[in-house]
Amino acid sequence: MAAAPPTDIIADDTPVTAGFYHALSPRVLLAGGAARWPLILGWLLSLGASLWLGVLQLYGGWYGFEVNAGELTFLLSIYPPLTISTLWVLCFGYAWGASLAYLTTFMVGLLSGLHPGWAMVFGLANPLGLLVMALVYQQVRVSFLPRSVAALMFFVSISFVSGIASATGSFIWSYYNKLSALGAFQAWQGWWAGNFLQTVTTCAPLLYLFGPAVLRWRERYWPSLASEARYRWVWLAALSSLAGVIAFLWLSFVLADRSVMAMPGAAEQQWQQRALLYRDSARSVYWVMSVLLFAMVFLGYRFLTQRTRQLHQAADRLAQQRDLALRRQQEAETARNALQQLNVELAARILEVEGLQAQLREQASRDPLTGLHNRRYLHQQLPALLQAAQQQQHRLCVLLLDLDHFKQVNDHHGHAVGDAVLRLFAARLAAIVAPGDLLVRYGGEEFLLVMPAADEARVAQLLPQLQAALDSSQLRVDSGALVPLAFSAGVTFGSGRQDSEDDLLQQADAALYQAKAAGRRTWRVYQP
Ligand SMILES: Nc1nc2c(ncn2[C@@H]2O[C@H](COP(=O)(O)OP(=O)(O)OP(=O)(O)O)[C@@H](O)[C@H]2O)c(=O)[nH]1
Numbered sequence: 001m002a003a004a005p006p007t008d009i010i011a012d013d014t015p016v017t018a019g020f021y022h023a024l025s026p027r028v029l030l031a032g033g034a035a036r037w038p039l040i041l042g043w044l045l046s047l048g049a050s051l052w053l054g055v056l057q058l059y060g061g062w063y064g065f066e067v068n069a070g071e072l073t074f075l076l077s078i079y080p081p082l083t084i085s086t087l088w089v090l091c092f093g094y095a096w097g098a099s100l101a102y103l104t105t106f107m108v109g110l111l112s113g114l115h116p117g118w119a120m121v122f123g124l125a126n127p128l129g130l131l132v133m134a135l136v137y138q139q140v141r142v143s144f145l146p147r148s149v150a151a152l153m154f155f156v157s158i159s160f161v162s163g164i165a166s167a168t169g170s171f172i173w174s175y176y177n178k179l180s181a182l183g184a185f186q187a188w189q190g191w192w193a194g195n196f197l198q199t200v201t202t203c204a205p206l207l208y209l210f211g212p213a214v215l216r217w218r219e220r221y222w223p224s225l226a227s228e229a230r231y232r233w234v235w236l237a238a239l240s241s242l243a244g245v246i247a248f249l250w251l252s253f254v255l256a257d258r259s260v261m262a263m264p265g266a267a268e269q270q271w272q273q274r275a276l277l278y279r280d281s282a283r284s285v286y287w288v289m290s291v292l293l294f295a296m297v298f299l300g301y302r303f304l305t306q307r308t309r310q311l312h313q314a315a316d317r318l319a320q321q322r323d324l325a326l327r328r329q330q331e332a333e334t335a336r337n338a339l340q341q342l343n344v345e346l347a348a349r350i351l352e353v354e355g356l357q358a359q360l361r362e363q364a365s366r367d368p369l370t371g372l373h374n375r376r377y378l379h380q381q382l383p384a385l386l387q388a389a390q391q392q393q394h395r396l397c398v399l400l401l402d403l404d405h406f407k408q409v410n411d412h413h414g415h416a417v418g419d420a421v422l423r424l425f426a427a428r429l430a431a432i433v434a435p436g437d438l439l440v441r442y443g444g445e446e447f448l449l450v451m452p453a454a455d456e457a458r459v460a461q462l463l464p465q466l467q468a469a470l471d472s473s474q475l476r477v478d479s480g481a482l483v484p485l486a487f488s489a490g491v492t493f494g495s496g497r498q499d500s501e502d503d504l505l506q507q508a509d510a511a512l513y514q515a516k517a518a519g520r521r522t523w524r525v526y527q528p
Pocket residue numbers: 369402403404405406407408410414415416417418419422443444445516520
């Protein structure tokens with residue numbers, strides 16, 4: 001046995017197993033489901049049982065219990081097929097139970113001798129009552145499993161309204177059988193009261209005991225969430241209930257009135273009988289009205305609480321969505337800030353990298369020993385200097401300077417002294433360089449000086465000045481000996497034609513060769 005749900009009113013997404021009306025439509029059934037055939041077989045068996053019970057009743061001649069309420073005597077009608085079809089309506093949907101009720105009543109009507117046309121109309125009574133029940137349960141979402149006092153009270157109230165709607169069949173019956181007014185009145189009383197009591201006393205316990213298991217079985221093969229209550233047909237449910245009540249009142253009074261008027265005789269005793277009939281019928285109406293009033297108030301209350309709860313849930317959902325949106329916004333803000341920070345850091349890193357690249361470029365163009373630019377730098381700069389000289393139509397002066405007998409310095413005093421000599425020579429050279437001149441360490445002990453604006457006179461002044469500076473440098477080694485420092489130089493001003501870089505370098509080299517050949521510590525100018 002399933003545990004009782006915590007409350008009989010549950011949110012919209014409550015599953016069918018909690019006992020909320022949710023029709024298993026033929027469309028769903030056609031779509032499949034492993035238990036499709038067992039379900040159809042069950043329905044056919046129910047139809048067979050209904051017919052069998054109906055026919056048994058017909059031929060057994062038993063239609064219910066006779067009730068004596070003072071002057072009112074009526075047959076409390078019992079109709080077993082109604083219980084079976086009500087259970088089908090609640091557990092599987094209106095169509096299942098209504099079709100079952102209609103077919104059974106139609107067949108029983110035919111067998112009882114009703115004209116087929118009348119039997120067709122007669123069969124509609126119970127489906128009408130079941131419609132009221134299905135409609136109310138669909139719209140006001142209260143569990144039809146009577147597993148709480150509230151759910152049971154609700155079930156009783158709906159059974160009453162449904163019973164009255166089902167009792168419309170009694171008029172067809174009375175009309176067709178040409179019953180007297182009193183007979184029709186009795187039939188009507190017995191019919192609705194019977195329907196009502198039968199539903200409450202049979203369906204409620206059966207639903208209580210077996211409902212959960214049946215719904216679990218259904219849920220296993222056709223899992224579905226109860227559809228959302230939209231209150232679209234609440235007015236219809238309310239109207240049909242109201243129509244049932246009005247019909248009940250009207251019929252009670254009209255039928256009682258007709259019954260009394262149809263009573264024969266005018267003796268005192270007969271008048272007394274009439275009065276008693278009126279009294280008893282009025283009393284039954286009061287009772288029923290009390291029950292109805294209670295049911296209406298209860299229904300209205302359930303409806304309102306349910307609606308309020310839904311509105312609360314909707315408000316909560318909205319608040320949650322708003323909070324979520326706010327949180328998202330804050331997260332986006334944080335992400336944006338972080339991104340901006342990253343951008344700033346990235347820009348700083350790019351600057352750093354650019355600085356490092358410039359540093360690397362600078363390092364790559366420098367000679368680490370002397371700190372002068374290197375040959376690589378010369379080849380980067382010389383084309384521009386040459387082009388500028390050619391455009392301005394002046395001669396470019398290129399000097400190639402080479403230390404004399406430098407190998408001996410290395411050999412006699414060691415490499416460290418050789419390095420010191422190279423640094424000293426570079427420093428003296430740098431001292432005579434004018435802005436705009438280009439000085440590089442060209443090779444081991446070779447240096448190249450490009451002077452865009454120098455002429456022979458300037459060279460003739462500069463080189464002796466450089467030798468003098470070297471002579472006065474007095475580089476003394478640990479042994480106390482002075483290291484002799486002299487250089488030779490080859491100078492070119494070009495060949496007078498369109499010289500290339502290589503031409504100029506070869507010319508300077510050739511002039512240097514001549515200077516060396518001339519005994520060193522001298523310089524020569526290239527003669528084209
Ligand atoms: N200490 C030191 N020696 C170097 C460096 N670069 C080249 N040398 C040396 O410079 C010397 C050049 O020798 P040579 O080409 O014979 O020239 P030289 O001895 O000066 O002879 P001439 O040029 O004909 O006067 C070699 O012994 C190289 O090892 C350097 O960076 N440091």
